[in-house]
Amino acid sequence: MAGCELSPEQIEKAVDFHGHWCPGLAIGLRAGEYVLNHMGRAEDEELVALVETDMCAVDAIQVLTGCTFGKGNLIYKDHGKLAFTFYRRADGKGVRLVFDAQRLGSPDSEFTELTQKWLKGQIGPEQEARLMRMREERTKDIMGSPLDELFSVKEPDVSMPRSARILTSLVCEECGESIMESRTRRLAGRTLCIPCFQAQG
Ligand SMILES: [Zn+2]
Ligand SMILES: [Zn+2]
Secondary structure, eight states, X not given: OOSOOOOHHHHHHHHHHHSSOOHHHHHHHHHHHHHHHHHOOOTTSOEEEEESOOSTHHHHHHHHHOOOTTTTOEEEOOOOOOEEEEEETTTOOEEEEEEOGGGTOOTTSHHHHHHHHHHTTOXXXXXXXXXXXXXXXXXXXXXXXXXXXXXXXXXXXXXXXXXXXXXXXXXXXXXXXXXXXXXXXXXXXEEEOHHHHHHHO
């Protein structure tokens, strides 16, 4: 088993959607590839993804697996981990893929240091060129390595999230805007939206 077996069209679609080609997108592509191989695609919300990062990788996952934020079958937990759990509704099968971020660079590596400078806009042209080369190397490594080398494959550590989203709307008694019932707050006998509730607090 070698590297990525996705078609050039699949990869191109993800790059188009995301806006650029980067190591994070490559991680998402490979996670998506694993899911397509083992669980199929979410034509009809049959797959649910639970992602523990909000970075680049998630865009590739949305394009490849059909689990999208808007459909409600992409759930985000802010854990800061490159961990992606997928569930198949039909039989409840689930898998948790964990990418080792150290593969990109340990916390004290030059790559990490340059990336931080770059994100803060404090990088010179030479260092930037060097960083771009390093990013390309990492992207190549991720695309060219076997899946079982990239991800630890684990059992999901939580059971499949509930599917139905409650669509009943109530009206906020402060601003008059409609809100999903499950997001309303009660304050002194009034029904409020979260921003108004927070403004009163
Ligand atoms: Zn990116
Ligand atoms: Zn309000």
